[in-house]
Amino acid sequence: MPAAPASLLDPIALNCLIDELVEHGYSVRPNFLPAHLTRQLNGELLALETQQRLTAAGIGRGHEHDLRPDIRGDAIRWLDRESRAQRAYLEAMNVLKDELNRALYMGLFEYEAHFAHYPVGSFYRKHLDSFRGRGNRLISSVLYLNEQWPADGGGEIVLYDPQDDSRALARVTPEAGTFVCFLSEQMPHEVLPTHQSRASVTGWFRRNASQGNLVDPSR
Numbered sequence: 001m002p003a004a005p006a007s008l009l010d011p012i013a014l015n016c017l018i019d020e021l022v023e024h025g026y027s028v029r030p031n032f033l034p035a036h037l038t039r040q041l042n043g044e045l046l047a048l049e050t051q052q053r054l055t056a057a058g059i060g061r062g063h064e065h066d067l068r069p070d071i072r073g074d075a076i077r078w079l080d081r082e083s084r085a086q087r088a089y090l091e092a093m094n095v096l097k098d099e100l101n102r103a104l105y106m107g108l109f110e111y112e113a114h115f116a117h118y119p120v121g122s123f124y125r126k127h128l129d130s131f132r133g134r135g136n137r138l139i140s141s142v143l144y145l146n147e148q149w150p151a152d153g154g155g156e157i158v159l160y161d162p163q164d165d166s167r168a169l170a171r172v173t174p175e176a177g178t179f180v181c182f183l184s185e186q187m188p189h190e191v192l193p194t195h196q197s198r199a200s201v202t203g204w205f206r207r208n209a210s211q212g213n214l215v216d217p218s219r
């Protein structure tokens with residue numbers, strides 16, 4: 001029998017995450033997911049890269065989607081539950097979603113996530129993942145997959161003060177197992193230029209933001 005998915009997340013770490021999210025609008029949790037899982041996900045991402053199954057990421061959605069390497073230089077592939085590691089990770093995120101709903105009444109109903117590979121020299125300029133009132137992404141999440149990220153490796157995520165987006169609140173090394181989450185509509189953030197090949201899984205907890213008879217599509 002595989003281990004119950006809930007056991008992937010330590011209940012104490014889960015509580016800390018929720019407290020930090022409420023108090024600061026973001027949470028940074030090292031070793032949030034076990035090493036065997038980040039290792040498997042990293043292996044999968046490397047294979048996707050080698051097989052050229054990643055797609056250059058753009059900005060905007062639907063027909064407003066544009067490739068802008070001057071803004072964002074990663075290549076992505078959406079998780080499709082193809083592997084056991086993906087299913088385990090999505091199950092863990094489902095547990096987190098239920099906890100967030102229980103503790104914060106957030107009305108989250110879905111989680112979508114993609115692998116992201118940032119080649120050497122790439123970055124993602126300061127941005128918001130969702131525009132207040134318009135977006136349906138409520139909480140952003142990133143799980144990092146590179147083991148033993150060097151101190152001079154670059155590629156940190158920087159989170160900025162929602163009231164003053166020139167003031168950095170946190171600068172986080174993309175080390176395997178570290179999990180960062182934050183309020184999508186409020187926290188400006190960026191990925192600094194990376195000096196190493198950088199691997200992650202980025203995802204969003206969403207609510208359904210259908211307007212009139214238009215159902216807002218995911219992605």
Ligand SMILES: O=C(O)CCC(=O)C(=O)O
Nearest residue numbers: 124129142157191200202
């Ligand atoms: O990889 C990261 O640290 C953040 C990525 C990000 O901001 C995004 O994909 O929207």
Ligand SMILES: [Fe+2]
Nearest residue numbers: 127128129189
């Ligand atoms: Fe982002």
